Amino acid sequence: MKRCRECGEVTTSSGNVCLSCGGKLHEMSMEEKKSYIQKEDEQREVIVKKQSRKRTIELTICALLTLIGLGLFVTIIVQGRFEFFLLVFVVLIVISVLQAINPDFMWDIEHSLSFIAYDNLTPTDFHMRMYKLRGFVFLALADIIFAVYLFVG
Numbered sequence: 814m815k816r817c818r819e820c821g822e823v824t825t826s827s828g829n830v831c832l833s834c835g836g837k838l839h840e841m842s843m844e845e846k847k848s849y850i851q852k853e854d855e856q857r858e859v860i861v862k863k864q865s866r867k868r869t870i871e872l873t874i875c876a877l878l879t880l881i882g883l884g885l886f887v888t889i890i891v892q893g894r895f896e897f898f899l900l901v902f903v904v905l906i907v908i909s910v911l912q913a914i915n916p917d918f919m920w921d922i923e924h925s926l927s928f929i930a931y932d933n934l935t936p937t938d939f940h941m942r943m944y945k946l947r948g949f950v951f952l953a954l955a956d957i958i959f960a961v962y963l964f965v966g
């Protein structure tokens with residue numbers, strides 16, 4: 814392992830010149846290596862923690878929205894106001910939950926259906942974020958529609 818004297822870049826390459834800035838590389842001491850690896854581990858741990866916290870929040874929101882939607886739907890049935898078109902929104906809830914929880918899986922399914930797949934682009938992180946967001950939005954939308962039907966319509 815070598816470190817650049819100029820920019821601090823660490824590399825395992827055999828060359829003597831930094832690929833980032835062209836500065837001179839020097840072999841890292843045992844001490845340097847240890848602290849470098851430790852720092853890397855710490856950073857990775859922080860990222861993992863952040864991701865798992867984000868995941869928990871997402872799952873909680875999903876569960877809440879689903880419970881609200883299904884609760885409203887059951888209330889509609891109990892009140893004897895069921896109509897068949899409402900089933901569309903139950904399906905929408907199911908699809909949206911899957912999309913919000915496991916966007917990669919749903920993206921693959923959606924894009925393997927020839928009548929929906931309008932393109933064969935490889936999804937970027939941005940695509941997947943928007944795709945996932947769509948799941949949450951549609952989930953909330955189904956809840957709103959049930960609520961409007963129940964309390965207003």
Ligand SMILES: [Zn+2]
Pocket residue numbers: 817818819820821822831832833834835836
């Ligand atoms: Zn450098």
